[in-house]
Amino acid sequence: MDCSSCFACLAACPTQAIQEDRFLLHAERCLVYANESLDPWPDWVPSDAHHCLVGCMRCQEVCPQNAGRLKVEALPPVFTAEETEVVLRAQGDAGNAHMWAAIDKKLAQAGLILSGLLLARNLRALVPPESRSQESDDR
Ligand code: SF4
Ligand code: SF4
Known part of the structure; x- marks a missing residue:
């Protein structure tokens, strides 16, 4: 993987969980960490960062290594x-x-x-x- 001149995921991450200081993300700042917990909703999540019920995928969507590999599926259930x-x-x-x-x-x-x-x-x-x-x- 060629990350040395990219930084697309860093720019796309809504919670700054991906930083230049190390290769690994700061998992404790990842939305997935926040939205898979039953603890009270954390104050550190910016009000405009949470965008789906669970998960996030912003970093995966922009990664050029994933080009053509991600698929969006329309799920049949509709909630009233x-x-x-x-x-x-x-x-x-x-x-x-x-x-x-x-x-x-x-x-x-x-x-x-x-x-x-x-x-x-x-x-x-x-x-x-x-x-x-x-x-x-x-x-
Ligand atoms: S899943 Fe979302 S919050 Fe977590 S590192 Fe990727 S872009 Fe950031
Ligand atoms: S978007 Fe993908 S290729 Fe670019 S820095 Fe992040 S992990 Fe590396």
């Missing part, structure tokens, strides 16, 4: 507005089992085995509070 509201309001494991069964089934169809709480935490980080329903919690 009602399901999205249920996820946004999730606080615990109880309540609305029927709705959660449907949500979990769609996640599995998309190849995502995620805890409902992780899904809720990461979706809340993506959706501004003013865009959410004011109704109270379901899970």
Whole structure:
């Protein structure tokens, strides 16, 4: 791999996890580290950095070594507005089992085995509070 004159991933990383000081990335600054944890959403993530429910891929998308190798797939499951509201309001494991069964089934169809709480935490980080329903919690 010829990284010596590239730096495309360094420029694309939204959290500056890739630095010139070493070849390895600073994993503790990587979005994937932040969005696969059930800890409270970390303050160090810039407000415009989080861009998908899990993972990131910004560095992989721009890497010239990956040219022609990455594929975007449209996943069949579509979540309803009602399901999205249920996820946004999730606080615990109880309540609305029927709705959660449907949500979990769609996640599995998309190849995502995620805890409902992780899904809720990461979706809340993506959706501004003013865009959410004011109704109270379901899970
Ligand atoms: S996955 Fe995203 S946050 Fe992590 S190093 Fe790559 S660009 Fe940075
Ligand atoms: S984008 Fe790819 S080739 Fe360029 S510096 Fe990063 S890892 Fe190396």
